[in-house]
Amino acid sequence: MSPPRALARDISFDVERQSLTCNHLAAYSIFVDYVFRALSDPSRRRLLDDLNRRNGQTLGELCAGLAMTRQSVSKHLAILAAANLISTTKHGREKLHYLNAAPINAIADRWLSQYDRQRAKALADLKTALEQSPMDNNGTDEDFVYITYIKTTPEKLWQALTEPAFIKQYWGIELISDWKVDSTIDWHVAGVVISDPEQVVLVADKPHRLSFTWHTVSEEFGKAINADPQEVADMAAEKRSTATFELEQQGDVVKLTLIHTGFPADSELRAGVSQGWQPILSSLKTLLETGQALPTE
Structure with a gap:
């Protein structure tokens, strides 16, 4: 099976304009599975929540809110990055982690709202939460x-x-x-x-x-x-x-x-x-x- 990032490139996020072709449907389905699998773990959801509250955090800052080793947190972040739910950028010697809501936006916009609206609403609420302006108690930049x-x-x-x-x-x-x-x-x-x-x-x-x-x-x-x-x-x-x-x-x-x-x-x-x-x-x-x-x- 192709790695999730390769799948993202294969379908080239055609879901943004609602035009998946038959050739891309299988790859798209697998990519959706990776996104939901990444979201299925409570620790990974906690990491996304932390980034939603304050974007651009280092590994050390993200570790502070979790009762696990840096190595375990790094593995969770790698899974989120592979599903394209977070991205990283270098800032001097530090690596900063950022929330990326695009995959959830694409999934919700493409087909979720067409089916069971009650179940879709739960994911729509998640999508909205990820899109909302983050806020932290320290008033830092977002x-x-x-x-x-x-x-x-x-x-x-x-x-x-x-x-x-x-x-x-x-x-x-x-x-x-x-x-x-x-x-x-x-x-x-x-x-x-x-x-x-x-x-x-x-x-x-x-x-x-x-x-x-x-x-x-x-x-x-x-x-x-x-x-x-x-x-x-x-x-x-x-x-x-x-x-x-x-x-x-x-x-x-x-x-x-x-x-x-x-x-x-x-x-x-x-x-x-x-x-x-x-x-x-x-x-x-x-x-x-x-x-x-x-x-x-």
């Missing part, structure tokens, strides 16, 4: 992480992330920059140009890693997207967040990891971007794989 697999090349994906005409097809906006470190980025959104010297490129390691600070939330921006004035004011008062894209070649697909960081507890902006990133990245995937982006509202 990160949003999303992973998808795209049948493309790192070079083509980098182009899609940095070329204004390409970005507009799947996102509906334009980002204007020379994409050099410390260069500014102008955001063209709904007829409004958002320029700010703090909107800058932080990392530009083509075609592996791209990181930049988020745009300023202005009153003009809020009016352009018909947002509630109080919500706009709340978002504008938050410190500036950072979006990072990590591109990793895996066979004939690219693993794209988005890590959006710098949100305070109860962040209004995080609530917005967590709802926005999934359709944006699904549209990006569809565009690169089919040549046509998903329709925008």
Whole structure:
């Protein structure tokens, strides 16, 4: 049997756009089994709960809440990672662990709600819990992480992330920059140009890693997207967040990891971007794989 990550690549997460073919159904079924098996263990569910409360924890921090050895916790984390329920990233000498709700989203969206709604509701509640903005008692920053697999090349994906005409097809906006470190980025959104010297490129390691600070939330921006004035004011008062894209070649697909960081507890902006990133990245995937982006509202 193929390992679960290979299965994820085989089906290429076509469930995001509800279009599994017969050739992929067997692989998809096996992958679903891996996800549910990973969720069946109470210790692994506890680890997901811990990451839901505070994302981006080290192995030592995750061990603190469990009565088991570091080796046992590492094995549980490996199973969750194999099922694509968590991801890891290096931060200096430390490895940080992040929750990834994409597999549960995909399973629930694909077919669960079509059957027994009472039983489906239990998993829908789990899906909602994983998507909700995490909160911890210390008020520390909470990160949003999303992973998808795209049948493309790192070079083509980098182009899609940095070329204004390409970005507009799947996102509906334009980002204007020379994409050099410390260069500014102008955001063209709904007829409004958002320029700010703090909107800058932080990392530009083509075609592996791209990181930049988020745009300023202005009153003009809020009016352009018909947002509630109080919500706009709340978002504008938050410190500036950072979006990072990590591109990793895996066979004939690219693993794209988005890590959006710098949100305070109860962040209004995080609530917005967590709802926005999934359709944006699904549209990006569809565009690169089919040549046509998903329709925008």
